[in-house]
Amino acid sequence: MKAITLHASPTPHRFLPAGPLRGRIRVPGDKSISHRSIMLGALAVGETRVTGLLEGEDVLATAAAMRAMGASVERQDDGTWSIHGTGVGTLLQPAGALDMGNSGTSTRLLMGLVASHPITATFTGDASLSRRPMGRVIEPLSQMGADISPSPGGTLPLMIRGLSPAVPITYRLPVASAQVKSAVLLAGLNTAGITTVIEPVPTRDHSERMLRGFGADLTVEEHGGERHIHLRGEASLRPQTITVPGDPSSAAFFAVAALLVPGSDLVIENVGLNPTRAALFTVLRQMGGSITELNPREVGGEPVADLHARHSPLTGVEVDPALAPAMIDEFPVLFVAASLAHGMTVTTGLEELRVKESDRLSTMAAALTAAGARITEQPDGLTIHGTGGDPLPGTPHAVATKLDHRIAMSMAVAGLVSQGGVEVDDTGPIATSFPTFRALLDSATGQA
Known part of the structure; x- marks a missing residue:
């Protein structure tokens, strides 16, 4: 299985500001x-x-x-x-x-x-x-x-x-x-x-x-x-x-991008919305995000719907730590959303993020700070002071993703809503969970 060996040669990429995300897409299976x-x-x-x-x-x-x-x-x-x-x-x-x-x-x-x-x-x-x-x-x-x-x-x-x-x-x-x-x-x-x-x-x-x-x-x-x-x-x-429904953790990147990029109006089809997985969408709605569920149904015992996400001004919130287990993999991209919100977002109870593919608290804090966000790191979470909707400045140099696929994809979303783009040091690990990510991103933003 050559595909599962360590990526020996990093594949850096600069994700640049893009046009609105529109149309209908389908993310890979959960x-x-x-x-x-x-x-x-x-x-x-x-x-x-x-x-x-x-x-x-x-x-x-x-x-x-x-x-x-x-x-x-x-x-x-x-x-x-x-x-x-x-x-x-x-x-x-x-x-x-x-x-x-x-x-x-x-x-x-x-x-x-x-x-x-x-x-x-x-x-x-x-x-x-x-x-x-x-x-x-x-x-x-x-x-x-x-x-x-x-x-x-x-x-x-x-x-x-x-x-x-x-x-x-x-x-x-x-x-x-x-x-x-x-x-x-x-x-x-x-x-x-x-x-x-x-x-x-x-x-x-x-x-x-x-x-x-x-x-x-x-x-x-x-x-x-x-x-x-x-x-x-x-x-x-x-x-x-x-029949495997679409992965909500993969849909999260596109939902957040659609909320942040002006003019976006995107439908993400066939997303699994198991209540033990879908708390990110609850938090984004609390922040003012326009995310609606179309055609809700059940497939193989799992709740599924199409998600309709539209550009929305977001407001910072204090995230209930009780929701953390139901969105533990989505916090990196939530940190991106919070970086462009109005006001302050506070997250706590996230010690688990320090033992994921990387220490996702310190890695995201460093990467977003390099892109111009205002982040304060605590032992169990991040406090983020949003830009009020203004784009992030972007990064002059590549940010470290620590071989973590979710860090790489989250910072790709940050690049879409930056002035000068965000360069990630290695996009290779994205293949562990979402091999078609870049192609789908280009398609949704009209760059394919």
Whole structure:
């Protein structure tokens, strides 16, 4: 899988001011749902067919790993993906290390799958992923019986020896993390008894929805404001036909650009609006952004609509930290929106952003400051004093994106609403989640 190796040669690009975003566009499929459809399809007996799969490097890393462990995962000529699984408990010993590229989701969720199978797997990744902490997943999976040997500091490269039968546990998440929750639930699939995850703060629930769709015995109860998720193990999963909705995290860049660039009137089709993912659009509306939902519907158990975004003057707000788990990946582009708003935007409770692909608080603060924004960085968030709608000056030199795809795309949006453009040091990592980003941006702004 050459596509998931580290980008050796940076590909810098200057994003220049552009005309309004108009017309109708469609963003690639949701990354979270794409990952899970491949993993669960590979554990179901029979053929799962997936349309709209995100074909970025992160998802291709998941596909390669499942092939290495015995599943058939193939792309058909019409773009449909066909996944033939042989059942829970049947994962095979991979012949070599599993290269996760830049994908933290692939790594943490696949660690969960391996943890309850009698196989040993070594996980490797690129320089960015190899700095990300895995301890929060190692802790519960070790309680279930997996033997995990990480590099110093709890990072990749990492070797995990699964245990079968594993031990069912009740695990209270110490921090809000859909990846940790999903890793424990996936380990529970091949574990006799009931595996329970207690979630003090709700996080994205794609795993729960999809596990039920594939036939797993999963129930969710509310106790004292907490979610108790129970999964009965030794599951028998049924193959599914899945249509992946558009990724709201990808739609976010275009929605914010349309709000900021004068004259914009853009429809983003087929966007997944799972309530555990869509809080950015709530915050943008609180700021005065004109974002309306057209043709709301349900596809595969997920709420979907077309988003109509129009240029709007924005006003700074204090973002409720309770919304953070439902928009954790969208804060970088929200910081761009806040930089051009009227007044001050305050964000708190965002410690999680310091352990993403990069430290997204410090990296975005530095990049936006270089572009002329007024940013104050706190330990758990940023305070942003907006320009009142005036364009940012732009950057004389390339800003550092730290191999982080969302930083690169967020600063591309900043370039559209600058006087002199914004240069990012490397656009290569964008391929991990949104390989068609630049082409779609050029199309929406009439530069294609």
